[in-house]
Amino acid sequence: MTTLTEATDTAATTGERVLPPLRIGRHVIESPVVLAPMAGVTNRAFRRICREAGDAGLAASGATGAHSLYVNEMVTSRALVERTPESMRLIEHDEDEVPRSVQLYSVDPATTAKAVRMLVTEEGADHIDLNFGCPVPKVTRKGGGAALPWKRDLFRSIVAAAVSEGAKGDVPVTVKMRAGIDDEHLTYLDAARAAVDEGVAAVALHARTASQAYSGTADWSRIRLLKQEITEVPVLGNGDIWSAEDALAMVEQTGCDGVVVGRGCLGRPWLFADLAAAFAGTTVRVRPTLGEVGATLRRHAELLTDFHGDELKACRDIRKHIAWYLKGFPAGSRIRNQLALVDSLTALDELIATLDPDTPWPGEAAEGQRGRAGSSRVVHLPENWLASRELDEDQQAQVAQAEQSVVDGG
Numbered sequence: 084m085t086t087l088t089e090a091t092d093t094a095a096t097t098g099e100r101v102l103p104p105l106r107i108g109r110h111v112i113e114s115p116v117v118l119a120p121m122a123g124v125t126n127r128a129f130r131r132i133c134r135e136a137g138d139a140g141l142a143a144s145g146a147t148g149a150h151s152l153y154v155n156e157m158v159t160s161r162a163l164v165e166r167t168p169e170s171m172r173l174i175e176h177d178e179d180e181v182p183r184s185v186q187l188y189s190v191d192p193a194t195t196a197k198a199v200r201m202l203v204t205e206e207g208a209d210h211i212d213l214n215f216g217c218p219v220p221k222v223t224r225k226g227g228g229a230a231l232p233w234k235r236d237l238f239r240s241i242v243a244a245a246v247s248e249g250a251k252g253d254v255p256v257t258v259k260m261r262a263g264i265d266d267e268h269l270t271y272l273d274a275a276r277a278a279v280d281e282g283v284a285a286v287a288l289h290a291r292t293a294s295q296a297y298s299g300t301a302d303w304s305r306i307r308l309l310k311q312e313i314t315e316v317p318v319l320g321n322g323d324i325w326s327a328e329d330a331l332a333m334v335e336q337t338g339c340d341g342v343v344v345g346r347g348c349l350g351r352p353w354l355f356a357d358l359a360a361a362f363a364g365t366t367v368r369v370r371p372t373l374g375e376v377g378a379t380l381r382r383h384a385e386l387l388t389d390f391h392g393d394e395l396k397a398c399r400d401i402r403k404h405i406a407w408y409l410k411g412f413p414a415g416s417r418i419r420n421q422l423a424l425v426d427s428l429t430a431l432d433e434l435i436a437t438l439d440p441d442t443p444w445p446g447e448a449a450e451g452q453r454g455r456a457g458s459s460r461v462v463h464l465p466e467n468w469l470a471s472r473e474l475d476e477d478q479q480a481q482v483a484q485a486e487q488s489v490v491d492g493g
């Protein structure tokens with residue numbers, strides 16, 4: 084990634100860092116940037132290309148120290164405790180990956196405790212993030228994901244279980260959540276307070292409600308409010324950061340201590356170089372040519388082959404990234420369609436070779452929103468869920484099943 088073209092307007096470079104390093108428990112994260120966990124995306128392979136880009140960006144901007152924080156895609160506590168082959172593969176890290184960060188999805192304190200103990204004592208995790216943001220109907224219908232913080236005691240006891248097990252290995256625990264179920268049922272302020280009281284090391288807010296799913300815009304004013312309320316630990320802002328300039332704007336508007344970036348880096352891992360540079364006070368931005376994008380895409384596919392241990396699986400996986408990598412470039416629909424059906428690394432090489440490597444970065448056409456959008460919806464919840472903030476017996480039984488139906492993050 085160090086070879087990527089750096090188009091710059093260095094005139095405005097101040098060299099003054101925008102924020103101090105992010106401190107998450109014992110970890111000092113030089114660039115206050117977190118790769119958002121994304122199911123099916125932020126595996127070991129994707130994290131590696133993001134890390135390489137981020138490190139190159141840090142080096143180019145003259146900063147030193149640990150790179151950004153790259154969180155694993157979510158794994159359910161139950162699957163982990165049962166040591167399912169898939170969950171064990173999901174928690175893999177590269178040898179040189181530090182901190183080794185894992186996101187857990189949990190619905191009960193006992194399984195949470197077991198999963199965290201296992202991660203800390205047997206799997207070498209350095210950081211655990213708890214996912215309370217999933218808006219998928221299958222999950223919220225059983226009271227899991229973004230529906231869970233509504234039940235104050237349950238939320239608090241899951242966080243407490245994770246923090247207490249993490250503390251035994253000096254492993255900080257953070258929470259990532261949405262603003263609430265919908266605008267009438269916001270949970271983020273009291274959930275964050277409870278999480279901080281229980282000892283989390285940071286709080287991340289995706290400033291949308293579950294009802295918004297990925298539609299509309301994230302309401303950054305809620306991040307600002309959260310930052311005003313929570314002063315003991317870092318507050319991380321998340322939602323709609325598509326460029327380094329967006330990240331700086333979020334910090335400016337909300338006062339948050341760091342940013343969490345999801346869809347903006349899909350097909351664009353070099354965004355981590357831009358982010359590192361921006362937070363180090365420089366205007367250096369990576370603007371790759373089509374040839375460089377093709378090389379990154381190829382490397383991603385190669386790393387996926389190592390991750391899946393299977394070339395065909397890796398090719399199937401890389402297909403969903405193609406449109407993101409090529410966004411805005413003048414590559415015809417025929418080549419795009421062929422790339423979206425690629426079934427071997429050799430075929431991928433042949434197709435990439437047909438792209439004009441000197442095509443420059445297309446600018447605005449490649450910027451802006453990418454990945455999921457969709458529309459807002461009514462959130463499916465267990466019966467009478469909203470009637471009380473305490474859990475009744477029927478609901479308890481339903482929540483216990485919530486973990487079995489998790490398929491996706493969010």
Ligand SMILES: Cc1cc2nc3c(=O)[nH]c(=O)nc-3n(C[C@H](O)[C@H](O)[C@H](O)COP(=O)(O)O)c2cc1C
Nearest residue numbers: 119120121122157214289322323344345346492493
């Ligand atoms: C494909 C995809 C998968 C996701 N999976 C997870 C997940 O496993 N855990 C989680 O907490 N959030 C998950 N999210 C939500 C993101 O972490 C992030 O909160 C959200 O995309 C908003 O940030 P953004 O606007 O920067 O994308 C997912 C989002 C996408 C698009």
